[in-house]
Amino acid sequence: MPHNQAVADQEPWWIANYRGRGPHQRYGHHNHAKTHRTVGFFIQHMGLEPGQAILDLCCAFGRHTHEFTRRGFHRAVGVDLSSDMLAHAASSAGTDGQRPRFLRADVRALPFRDASADAVVMLRSFGFLDTSEEDLDVLKEIARVLRPGALLGMDHFPPNSAMAKVGTRILKSPEATTTVHTTWDPATARLNSRMTTRYQDGRVEPFRSSSRLYTPEDLRMALAQAGFTVHETFGGYDGSALCKDSTRCVVIARRT
The missing domain is CATH 2.20.130 (S-adenosyl-L-methionine-dependent methyltransferases)
Structure with a gap:
């Protein structure tokens, strides 16, 4: 070997x-129109406003963090465990003199105070860990740093x-x-x-x-165990309804 x-x-x-x-x-060449649409979707459906503290978890190259910053969300922070990916994200030019903020951290042990975040987004990164218990720990840690009533936006692929x-x-x-x-x-x-x-x-x-690919119902149950209630679900960023044939599950959940 x-x-x-x-x-x-x-x-x-x-x-x-x-x-x-x-x-x-391998992966650093993205469709900027899709990034623009995704961030716009969450701003609209989560009611986000500039000045709020937003965490972009497992941010990878930071493209969503960059887009939030470009739109005036200067308290947005991109978080990832890969120092190499964060170095690339930080090297990208800022917009209008504002450079996005990035932080290296494990999503299971975030270096933020309890109830200090106004919103969290985590896209295409749930289910990577070895066990469902570890996945649940991630959701519990997100709940810890979110203020009560704040929203989590997730993007997950269901089993179908x-x-x-x-x-x-x-x-x-x-x-x-x-x-x-x-x-x-x-x-x-x-x-x-x-x-x-x-x-x-x-x-x-x-x-x-x-x-691991969670069914929408299993994801709803895991969120409930972590202290969330599902606020809205969608079958894609076009705002389509989530159904049994949806190949994407976009969830907006509220911290109880």
């Missing part, structure tokens, strides 16, 4: 996959979205080509992927990932 594969298999994939410049080469990803597919960016082989384990409700990326400079790196 190659050394880098052995190292990657010894630590959580959500740490191993986001080191160095590879993540930006898994079938669209099962099999082998090729993902291309300007700097890399990634082959992804994905399987679905109904017993654990996890989507498991093995990936190989070939970069333009000839480097080849293996990766893996494993995410």
